[in-house]
Amino acid sequence: MIDAIDLTKELIRRPSVTPADAGAMDVVEEALSGLGFACRRMKFGEIENLYARHGTARPNLCFAGHTDVVPVGDVGAWSRGAFDAAVVDGVLIGRGAVDMKSAIAAFAAACATAINAGQVTGSLSFLITGDEEGVATDGTTKVVDALRAEGEAVDHCVVGEPTSSTTFGDMVKVGRRGSINVEIAVHGVQGHVAYPHRAANPVPVLLDLLQRLQTRVLDDGCPEFQPSNLEITRIDVPNTATNVIPGIAMARLNIRFNPSHTGADLAAWIAAEAEAAGQGFAGTVSVVPQISGEAFLTAPGAFTEVVVAAVRDITGAEPELSTTGGTSDARFIRALCPVVEFGLVGTTMHQVDERAPMSEIRQLQAVYERLIARYFEAFGAS
Ligand SMILES: [Zn+2]
Structure with a gap:
């Protein structure tokens, strides 16, 4: 099993400010290898990327995210070290706590649960890049090109960007301007x-x-x-x-x-x-x-409903489907398969004292667990 909080802390302690990796991708690879994922490092230029897959059958549900983070900014303004992963009153503080090391850890933990429960009737995969916050030329776009050239089948993708607006689970992104x-x-x-x-x-x-x-x-x-x-x-x-x-x-x-x-x-x-x-x-x-x-929209349908229902299962409330906010790597992934984004509340991302309540990281894991279970119920029998 994987503990999402422990794995998030391990990732925060690798100061992977774009384009530096600082060992962050090794941490992800080790966690996924332990779950039986076949891991492939795809290095483009100086950027570390990882594609990992568990199983060979379809459908293949992919999780996409990034290990790189934006710079610390004013070091003296942080209440705790930006890469210490300190916990104060149940809140985890550190660069990447929200955007988005916690989401990688939460999805990995959810995969462990689903694999152990025998729910995965197809494949689970991870597309992780170290170049999302930078120029993004040697990251997801190159991995997507390589996977398409190989004919790798990826059926649907969830991006773990912090899409929630003010309360956890209030917003799912189904496109971007x-x-x-x-x-x-x-x-x-x-x-x-x-x-x-x-x-x-x-x-x-x-x-x-x-x-x-x-x-x-x-x-x-x-x-x-x-x-x-x-x-x-x-x-x-x-x-x-x-x-x-x-x-x-x-x-x-x-x-x-x-x-x-x-x-x-x-x-x-x-x-x-x-x-x-x-x-x-x-x-x-x-x-x-x-x-x-370019602008894109993932039309509402069976896949968006899986994500919305998973959020509703945990929060009891209906998330808004939105296309607001900045761009993300979903703009590249849409060339591969339908893509939806869901993650923590984004208010402190890129700020001094970036932080996430540990309870919300656990909730994110719970949503991802429901999402995987519902996904293979909806698409797995085909
Ligand atoms: Zn991000």
Whole structure:
């Protein structure tokens, strides 16, 4: 058997700040090997990844998560060491206590219960990466590509991100908005403010472009998604003088979008507006888009019902199905199989004194136990 609290503590004590692994993946591998999982380390670049599978039959229910954590931040502001895994009044404190070493431990403990009870009529698997909080280029996306190339059958996936909003079990995520970052640079001609005909001021062009982008209502949202939203995050005009027309003006923006758009459509729209704003301008307008994920939705059905019912079994309340919040590795896994996310309350993730009540980690294990049992009841006989 596996104790979810002990395993969480062991993981927290490995300071695996992206891209460092610090032995965290060894801890996961050792726990899963002990349960009879066939473990495969998949290293891409400097990143440790792990795919582990128990059984060879289908259906294959996969748990996905990450061992890496964000930096500690202000060390002096922590009430306990960020990697000490201290317990104060029943609350476990440490980086990764919520996001999401506890979820890996809780699912591993739930697997032990299910295997011992003979409930697993197919396979259980783990897809664990050390690169979720970083650039995420050598993590889940590469593992998913490799598994697809091999024809590995993964039927459904649960991601252990901390999806609960204010109380444990109040929210399950069934999709995520897409995200695109855009860098804009308008290059003009620097000159004297008293002689504007000898210069080309990039500032009015940038303001015109941002105004065009900001005024468009992208959509009104839909039942599963909030309206898409564009936020200007930075405007820069390097200029220390009062009598100089600057030579360059720059801006950055981010759009969180629902499935009524694709990253490519939004990038094309911004490029077209940039061209329009630059009409008759003696300089250049450059736009560099970077799409970090497309929007997706796992349609409500038998699989989402398994997850919802498992939560209801333990909390007695109906979780909300949501697509709010930031992106997660679910954006890569959806290429492999339907994916749903469920985990602890996320309020302290990435903060100083990140912490989780031990009772909630036990509840998370209980939900995962019900989820596995219900999953093989619903899909296992096929
Ligand atoms: Zn996370």
